[in-house]
Amino acid sequence: MIERNTPHGDAVTTCRPPAHGRLRWHGILLALAIGSFGMLAHAQDTAADKTAAVASANALATEAGFEVLARGGNAVDAAIAVGASLSVVQPEASGMGGGFLAVIHDAATGKDTFIDAREMAPQAVSEKDYLKADGTPNRDTSLNGPLAAGIPGFPAGIAYMAGKYGKLPLAVSLSPAIRLAEEGFHPSGALVRSIGHKADVLRRYPASSGKFMPGGKMPQETGIFRDPNQAKTLKALAEKGADGFYKGAVAKELVKSVRAAGGTWTLADLASYRAKERQPIELTYAGYKIVTAPPPSSGGVALAEMLNILAPIDLKSMDEAHRIHYLVEAMRRAFRDHNEYLGDPDFVKMPLDMLLSPYYADGLRQSILPDQATKSAWLPSVHAKDPGMHTTHYSIIDKDGNMVSMTATVNTTLGSSFVAGKTGILLNNEMDDFALVSGQPNAFGLIGGSANAPVGGKRMLSSMTPSIVVGKDRLAVIGSPGGSTIITQVFEGILAFIDGKNAGEITAQKRIHHQFLPDRVDIEKGSDIPADVLAKLKAMGYEINDKESWGNMNVVVWDKTTNTKTAASDPRNPNGLGKVETIH
Incomplete structure (x- = not known):
């Protein structure tokens, strides 16, 4: 059963128009x-x-x-x-x-x-x-x-x-x-x-x-x-x-x-x-094309907004505390808009032109203070007046180059x-992914308003963010479970891929997360973030919350310069295995 559907409006620059081994462990x-x-x-x-x-x-x-x-x-x-x-x-x-x-x-x-x-x-x-x-x-x-x-x-x-x-x-x-x-x-x-x-x-x-x-x-x-x-x-x-x-x-x-x-x-x-x-959302960041999920996923819009905010910022030149600061502030603003505007495109007219525009991101970037956390309460209201954690992800590329994320x-x-x-x-x-009771959080702590209110035949907003990243010499298929953290996992994973990390490094890196409310930075327990960096973040005004590990990312990376591929499952799962196999 299928209907062809295009989101309302044309997004600016970032979106195309709207055996018997089977019984073994x-x-x-x-x-x-x-x-x-x-x-x-x-x-x-x-x-x-x-x-x-x-x-x-x-x-x-x-x-x-x-x-x-x-x-x-x-x-x-x-x-x-x-x-x-x-x-x-x-x-x-x-x-x-x-x-x-x-x-x-x-x-x-x-x-x-x-x-x-x-x-x-x-x-x-x-x-x-x-x-x-x-x-x-x-x-x-x-x-x-x-x-x-x-x-x-x-x-x-x-x-x-x-x-x-x-x-x-x-x-x-x-x-x-x-x-x-x-x-x-x-x-x-x-x-x-x-x-x-x-x-x-x-x-x-x-x-x-x-x-x-x-x-x-x-x-x-x-x-x-x-x-x-x-x-x-x-x-x-x-x-x-x-x-x-x-x-x-x-x-x-x-x-x-x-x-x-x-x-x-x-x-x-x-x-x-x-x-x-x-139509999927498409955007360009640092010379890479990213193809990702449109509404009723909130993931692609939030991902585009975060990357647009960071586009002119030289993250590599920053010390670690300031790099985290800008990542968190981009997350904060994207999740604010997630709560404010997004829902089922067949029921809600969303301002995608605005949300996906680099000009809108310019304004959001200007609101980031260079050495101070923005309190979520300082930003406009959580709800517009009128406009997980159990999931799985799989990535596949066949011999002809067809891909599914x-x-x-x-x-x-x-x-x-x-x-x-x-x-x-x-x-x-x-x-539960609807805003069943306006202003009250769901199982993942996300808050929504009228855009995501339940109506018969309507689809609830999702955080799922299946994505494909294509560069001149490298390509990745990426995604993860994790409720509201899916969006930030994929965001951080894409940044790591663009920084040159392979699949194993991407899945292994420690994670941070901010979703506007609650107004805190979740940092994975056992993180290698130095104590002095955490002290700087606290001095900027951040509430730091140590949190148990989250997510189960699956990533495939192809480096065309060497014609080599790497694949990794999340090392947080002790049962993760790797296997190389030729298909004839």
Whole structure:
């Protein structure tokens, strides 16, 4: 299901117009093979140039991607295989009951496009369902159970991608996931821990406890985890395309189970869902072209705004304290505008011309004091009067140079914890990404106003920021999970890439984060930032907050000067692995 859509208005300068090893342990794996990049590359025609790169958060999903590539698929087919397999083996982070945002590069035409498969609100959405009797936010209904779930976009998105940009039938790309669900796999430690963490909520719903705690027992990493109900739903999708999910028997079971548990979905909500193809945001920074996500992602707009603010500043000449100071002030202003203006482009007319303009960035830059923190309270109001942290990312480049940067989510760990009856589909809790109660923070501390207020059929704002960075001699595919920190992770990762760092260095560097409110700088614990630098930042007026590690970045970098590629998964995950493999 697809609609063609272009954002309101034309952005200025920064935006184009508007086996049997499958049962083995499967911690995070990054599989890399060195590939040609179609129109973007002019490397020698060697055997190495005919291979492909796949980066995902799970070994079995990575293998699924390579399996589909070996069967003649392209990067899009591989992305479908990876995403569907993650729905089975990494349900705590993404799946068929959630959504995704993807940037696609087509090597044959040089075209970049963006697929919006974000979830949407059911027509009967009502603020009262997310309020307690005293008028305060009800965090339980916004995060747990069927009221927390938006209409999923993942099935419609992959069905459209297969039909327009893939080379293989959808059924072929879904076959590895179906096999994994039927034959089973060893659950990862992360999945087992997530089930334990959400066990009390899962036990509220028979289908949820039946799927994740079969026989009333917690799964073990040494055991075999099977998902036969999801396998049946995947088969319906493989046979009938999007209609196999949004209409017919699967749709009826989804609605029946949601409504029986107190939700408001209807068959019309499902039948009306459409994935949407939009123009990605494009900007230039330091001679590099960056292709990234437009609304309903807030990530691309915030990324462009931050880079535009920093464009004329020589960060390399600064001492570390002042470099951090300017990074934080750029973050602060971008997140202020995130809260102020951004929402679903089909419902909200956003001032993208202004937000993406370098002239607007000039004004924001002038408001930065060279030696003093700007208090968020000093900036204009949080809301215009009228205008996560569990996700996954995968990056793929095939032998012909087609590229996919795709971020998928069910929002927080195990989403709503609600499995929809006999479908085996775990539903998201993306309704929490709306400004359900104006002025009140969501699970990630983000505050929104009317632009992101819930309306039937509207898509909630997202922080997902899948991106591709292209320079004369170097190229990167980058993205990460992490809720609101996704935006700053990708921002810092792109700066590191432009500074010449390789994939391993980009994923390993310590992170900082500021999101306007709360007005503090989060600095990763164990950071190598010297004590005297931290003292200087505090003297400037910053509140420094030591925070546990965040994110799980996956990066692929190609250096065309040496025709070498590097790939890395986040070293913060102890199960991260690297692998070099040639695809014939």
